[in-house]
Amino acid sequence: MIHLALLNGYRPAWVDALGDGIRDVLPGPVRDREMRLDFGPAFAPDRGQYHATFLLGALLRTLPAPEDKVLGVTAVDLFVPVLTFVFGQAQLAGSAAVLSTCRLQNEFYGLAPDEGLLLERAIKEAVHELGHAHGLVHCPDYRCVMHASTHVEDVDLKGAAYCGGCGSALERSASDAGA
């Protein structure tokens, strides 16, 4: 099961559609729930951002069952040391992932809000981070959702589904986990 953890009161209007988007490409049920985490230790005052790895660690401790995956969704800006920002982070072939919608919003770039576009981007990045949690690495096919995105424009360019190779790898990973 995939748990969509809506962190610290963040509940966008399109959260059901996000669940549907994930369900379209990943096996198993998707359930959303609101969750409160202590963001304090993750905050870096000099950067005004939150350390993604801290949030991942906190999310892991909330996991109901070892075979489940948890995806935290937040609006705060995330970083990992050495990088200026990350859209999200996942435990590779693990159980937890976290996604920030901060830099997926048009407003961040001084543009008019676009809820539809934000949902589309959030679905892609959620499926991308959950792909990492299933053991997938970045894909060279720019249409594949596992293609690396370091710009929001890259996110817009890629599709919301796994390519043939990544899809097969995901099936193998899911069947191995089932076995």
Add this chain to the structure above:
Amino acid sequence: MTQRKILIVDDELSVRQSLEGWFREDGFAVEIAEDGKAALAKMHQGPFDIVIVDLKMPGMDGIELQKRVREIDPHAAIIILTAYASVETAVEALKLGAYDYVTKPVDPDDLSHLVGNILKQRALAEENVRLKEFTTLCNTAPIVGASAPMRHVFDLVDSVAETDSTVVIRGESGTGKELVARAIHERSRRRFFPIVAVNAGSLAESLLESELFGHEKGAFTGAQYRRKGKLELADGGTLFLDEIGDITAKTQVDLLRVLETKRFTRVGGNREIESDFRLICATNKHLEKLVEVGTFREDLYYRINVFGIDVPPLRDRRDDIIPLAEFFVEKYARAMGRDRKPLAPETVELLERYRWPGNVRELENAVERAMVIGREGAIVPADLPLQLERQVVPADTSLAAVEKQHIERVLQEAGGNVTRSAKILGIDRATLYNKVRRYGIKR
């Protein structure tokens, strides 16, 4: 595709962890090290495509580490991580050969582009090496010969090429044993991998050992860098070991072990390396006799002597002499940018009669010389090396004719100086004058 390897060296745990996670998601095999010492230990365990080095670290700093990394693996691309305050030092690192530097925190897009560019460059460099190897294969000199003995050699080459058997090629020096080895390689399933040649006869024992097995840095005085051996380079392809009859007893033991296991260690190293190669040996010695007298190991002899090919000396395939000579004329005319020259009838006669103790190599050298020194028109006997003319005396030649020819040559070499010529000939000047008059020799 081979998984790319990256080494991250930073004293800050959070930096190591975040970069490790980021690169793992990108599909890299990632190793991390917290300081210079740990990084160098990792460098010794295997090659890395990229090494990311923090500039400021306690103990060995990034600049020093970069130098040491370069000594171990000059091909690894080094990225320097730095804070704004130390950009000048980062520039110094660039001068020392770092690929680039990035300031912390790094924009993921910049890092992604940087790494992408490094990988593209490496892929191009690797492709270039492969293309060069392939071009070398395509440019391999053909074996010229339509005589019955050479047709037999070609049949044997065709029979054994597709198998993976070890081949021993025997023949006198200069008969073209290496060309036969290359012909086998080119017709084998290993043809898209390199054929690596080692002349065992030309190297001292320690040098041959290093040449074959490679060595680690510091394995011996002067071993400043790690070096791959020919056995490692021949992985997937063919190792051509020339003059195998000349290798020492110790190298014979080492070679036997490699042939049995296809595994070896570099000189001064302890990591076992595997290499899948086919062995083709060549010798101008009588290996069976060497086994009898105990200078060649019997077990090694039986290990290598799976399939034998005897390349005949040129004197036993006289039908090939003129086609070979014409082939070399063509070859050197092209190389020197000159017109192809015909062989004068007396040159043909001379070439066909000569015994060619140096075989095809001697013929090639003779033709090259003729192409260099010859004037306009056909290649005449005077264009050929003197020993050819001296040695070739038709059986029906009279003693007087031989004497006349010899006096003419000595006079020519002495620049027409009778006193010096008489001295060379061992006769007095008066006798030489008489002979010059009698034979009508023009000076």
